[in-house]
Amino acid sequence: MPEKDFDEKNNSFAAGNMSMYERKVQEHERKIYDLKNLINLGISLSSNLDFESLVESILYSCIGQLFLDKVVILLQVDIDVDNYYIHMAKGYDEEFNRDRIILKSDSPLLKALSENPFPSLFDELMQNSDLTGDLNELSMLQPNLIVPMKSKNSLNGLIILGSKLTGESITYSEIEFLQDLAKFAAIAVENSRLYRMATLDRMTRLFIHHYFQERLVEEIKRSNRGKTPLTIIMSDIDHFKKFNDTYGHQQGDIVLKEAARLFRNNTRSIDIPARYGGEEFAIILPETDLTAGINIAKRLRQVIEEHEFPGQDTPLHVTISLGVAMYNPEIDFDKKDLIGRADSAMYKAKESGRNKVVAHKG
Structure with a gap:
């Protein structure tokens, strides 16, 4: 075989081997890249x-x-x-x-x-x-x-x-x-x-009181950092003790579950609706000013009033009173101050006839 032909075949063979080697390297690099992505994804999901x-x-x-x-x-x-x-x-x-x-x-x-x-x-x-x-x-x-x-x-x-x-x-x-x-x-x-x-109330599927308190602290800090509005709603089912005395506690539980479902369905994914205690519900509304918070409260009041709650013989009706307050760092020195203002507004709604929305414009 002439020396020139031998060199050309040898070079071609070497090039083929190099191409195969490069493909193997690329394949291994791809697997390493995918593995790193998967590990990072696993860490992200698990946390x-x-x-x-x-x-x-x-x-x-x-x-x-x-x-x-x-x-x-x-x-x-x-x-x-x-x-x-x-x-x-x-x-x-x-x-x-x-x-x-x-x-x-x-x-x-x-x-x-x-x-x-x-x-x-x-x-x-x-x-x-x-x-x-x-x-x-x-x-x-x-x-x-x-x-x-x-x-x-x-x-x-x-x-x-x-x-x-x-x-x-x-x-x-x-x-x-x-x-x-x-x-x-x-x-x-x-x-x-x-x-x-661990954070949801078993009956209503709303967040528990303790979780509400923890999240409110976090949202107040976030509001201070980002200078974004933060509003909360406190609400209470009107005459609920009388309702239980009239229709029984089992019927009262049905109303609580159904009212909680309406709260979940009429709030955003970023909101934190909670069972504050008994028949009292509370909602944290991140990135929401007072006007928007009042509108949400009005919608909830109307939805509850118009809803037909299942009864033994005929549909039943209940109403709620709601108080709204927007976080103000000049007067709300901690979560208790903000909750207190929303709570005060809710009781004013009850005192003025119930089935109303009252805002604390502090």
């Missing part, structure tokens, strides 16, 4: 006890890592609630009704995914005739992959993924990422749920 922001982090981690068009997080809201609901969804139009999709905890699909908690392609699951009923329920989500979130022996939820925006198939390494993410997410969801249970 986040705020349920809503935790679920949001899980959802956007999937979208950001895989460039997906749709993601749904299906969760069991509380340990003592049997059904799994859509808690958060991204990539669907405004007409999408997430309340339509509910899976019961004893459904064949959830049982199968709990026994085999690994990412599963939707089309492959559809080949199992025992699961088609549940899967048809999920078909409107246009799912591509379903990833179970299982912690210990508990299936805490499902991550339901659509297709990649690039049109490419999900790769094996991406499925590995999702599997690891789901493990972190399941533990984080469980921890957050336990934290919520």
Whole structure:
């Protein structure tokens, strides 16, 4: 073989080896990068006890890592609630009704995914005739992959993924990422749920008194740092003792639960509605001035007044009195001063006829 031809073949072989070596290096670098991301994500999730922001982090981690068009997080809201609901969804139009999709905890699909908690392609699951009923329920989500979130022996939820925006198939390494993410997410969801249970009133599902006091201190500090408005509402169900004497304490409990639900449904995700004690509810309204706080209180008063509370024979009605106060660092030297002003306004609402909103304009 001529020396020139030998050199060319040798150079070509060396170049091929170099190209293969570079690909291997890039592949290892990619794995190290993904592993670092996963570790950072795991640390972030495990340190986040705020349920809503935790679920949001899980959802956007999937979208950001895989460039997906749709993601749904299906969760069991509380340990003592049997059904799994859509808690958060991204990539669907405004007409999408997430309340339509509910899976019961004893459904064949959830049982199968709990026994085999690994990412599963939707089309492959559809080949199992025992699961088609549940899967048809999920078909409107246009799912591509379903990833179970299982912690210990508990299936805490499902991550339901659509297709990649690039049109490419999900790769094996991406499925590995999702599997690891789901493990972190399941533990984080469980921890957050336990934290919520410790901070929520069991009857009303509003925050407990102690949590309200702690958060008010935090929000006052945040208001001072950012020079942002902060308002609180104190409220009390009118003539509640008389209501209990007339209809019984069980009926009174129904009213408390239903009124609390109306409070939750008519406040923002950043607000902190709490059961202050007995039939008294309180709300912390971050980044809210007095005018906006009064409007929220008026809406709550109207919603409660117009609501038909379930009774044994006929619907029942109750009203509430509300007091509103905005934090003023010149006169509110601590949380007690702010609470005292809102409380004083609430009692003025009661003294002036009840079923009213009164603001303390200090």
